[in-house]
Amino acid sequence: MFCNYGFSWGGWHFGGWFMPGLFILIIIAIILWQMQKRPTVVAPHLSCPKCSGSVQASYFRCPHCGEALKHNCPNCSRIIEYDWQFCPYCNEHQTQQTSASGAPAK
Numbered sequence: 001m002f003c004n005y006g007f008s009w010g011g012w013h014f015g016g017w018f019m020p021g022l023f024i025l026i027i028i029a030i031i032l033w034q035m036q037k038r039p040t041v042v043a044p045h046l047s048c049p050k051c052s053g054s055v056q057a058s059y060f061r062c063p064h065c066g067e068a069l070k071h072n073c074p075n076c077s078r079i080i081e082y083d084w085q086f087c088p089y090c091n092e093h094q095t096q097q098t099s100a101s102g103a104p105a106k
Contacts, residue, residue: 049083 053064075092
């Protein structure tokens with residue numbers, strides 16, 4: 001009596017609403033995905049302490065004037081910022097044996 005009448009040729013059942021329903025779900029998913037996208041984080045602008053030239057956080061020396069921005073800790077050999085007084089990794093006091101430009105201190 002009811003031999004898949006609606007399923008076989010696109011009546012009110014599965015066949016007729018499957019594609020429009022799928023299309024609507026995809027549109028809703030795209031809208032939700034766009035709403036949840038995180039805004040891109042802009043890196044803070046860093047500048048050289050000597051010449052105020054633009055530098056990136058990964059630079060060891062200023063590309064404009066050659067000023068040393070980082071150095072190795074004499075105790076643990078990890079890379080640290082040049083103006084730090086203590087190494088955050090080994091807690092060693094940093095004595096400035098060389099000047100910021102790399103020449104021996106007088």
